[in-house]
Amino acid sequence: MHISQPALTRRIQELESEYGAELFEGAGKGMTPTEAGLLLQVRARQIVNLDNAVRHELESAGEGLAGMVRIGCVETNGAHALARWQRSWRCLHPRTRVEIDSADSDDLKAHLDAGAIDAALLLGPVEATKYQNVPLPRETAVTTGMFEGFPLMLPHRHILRDAFKEWFGESASRMTVGAS
Numbered sequence: 001m002h003i004s005q006p007a008l009t010r011r012i013q014e015l016e017s018e019y020g021a022e023l024f025e026g027a028g029k030g031m032t033p034t035e036a037g038l039l040l041q042v043r044a045r046q047i048v049n050l051d052n053a054v055r056h057e058l059e060s061a062g063e064g065l066a067g068m069v070r071i072g073c074v075e076t077n078g079a080h081a082l083a084r085w086q087r088s089w090r091c092l093h094p095r096t097r098v099e100i101d102s103a104d105s106d107d108l109k110a111h112l113d114a115g116a117i118d119a120a121l122l123l124g125p126v127e128a129t130k131y132q133n134v135p136l137p138r139e140t141a142v143t144t145g146m147f148e149g150f151p152l153m154l155p156h157r158h159i160l161r162d163a164f165k166e167w168f169g170e171s172a173s174r175m176t177v178g179a180s
Helices: 005-017 035-059 078-092 104-116 158-174
Strands: 024-027 028-033 065-074 096-103 120-121 152-153 176-178
Touching: 005 028, 028 152, 035 065, 065 078, 078 096, 078 120, 078 158, 120 152
Parallel strands: 065 096, 065 120, 152 176
Antiparallel strands: 024 028
């Protein structure tokens, strides 16, 4: 980190004083973050990511739509509709990137409220006054053939990626991952 131990200790004390919370617990020579420290770490990463996104968007201003679109999706067949949308989106806006966050509906609503994602595919009841509802077409079944020719958006978690590969079977080698 290129900072001396006394300077680091002083800065941690300043942060703890500023936020009114203990951020680390000492354990011999090591330190572990408290719940408040972990929350600060998550929020700091969000701030850095947002700053990077704003810088990229401002640098690209006037050159067409560019930047990151963050979409949350519950792990259902709604992801198929999202894959179709992403293919069209990439053709229309090649200078954008799509990031998919897979989680349950409650977590995705919290991410929407916090501004961590731009849109979400949700299941279950949603407050109509709080979110714009866009109904999706209903499919009677989902088959691996529906995914061929479309860039797939797979979850970050390896256990789920492995499950998709198993589900796709022999056709997995013909699939293209476009986002995760």
